[in-house]
Amino acid sequence: MRLTRQTNYAIRLMMYxxxxxxxxxxxxxxxxxxxxxxxxxxxxxHALVENDLVETVRGxxxxxxxxxxxxxxxxxxxxxxxxxxxxxxxxxENDTADCPLIDACSLNAALRRALGAFFEVLSExxxxxxxxxxxxxxxxLGLTPLQGSSTGQLV
Numbered sequence: 001m002r003l004t005r006q007t008n009y010a011i012r013l014m015m016y017x018x019x020x021x022x023x024x025x026x027x028x029x030x031x032x033x034x035x036x037x038x039x040x041x042x043x044x045x046h047a048l049v050e051n052d053l054v055e056t057v058r059g060x061x062x063x064x065x066x067x068x069x070x071x072x073x074x075x076x077x078x079x080x081x082x083x084x085x086x087x088x089x090x091x092x093e094n095d096t097a098d099c100p101l102i103d104a105c106s107l108n109a110a111l112r113r114a115l116g117a118f119f120e121v122l123s124e125x126x127x128x129x130x131x132x133x134x135x136x137x138x139x140x141l142g143l144t145p146l147q148g149s150s151t152g153q154l155v
Contacts, residue, residue, distance in 0.1 A: 016033060074124070
């Protein structure tokens, strides 16, 4: 199983927002930090806003910020809104399977169990965990931490 590029950058966008000591992040700054186009980030941002993971603030001093504390946003929350399909094999897609063993095969059950374990692990990690695991994240992203600020999470 491989996560899409969209999911990869959605997680990165969320990490950037969590690490930003200024609270609001501009899409242009996020794009510059990761070397990705603003247009692509806006596409990702749309899904994150619709699912209440981030919020936007309009205006001259506007930007993007997490909709809730980073510790309350799991990787599963992000992956669930950015991935369209978790079918690991043709037999996951009921109407399209041509296998004569579909009702008697244990492969489907094994793959469903593996997918469940994958989801369980994703639910155990928050955006805050990812940011905390990299103490120099602010420097790596070109963010300057404010004195007395830790990760720039919204509370």
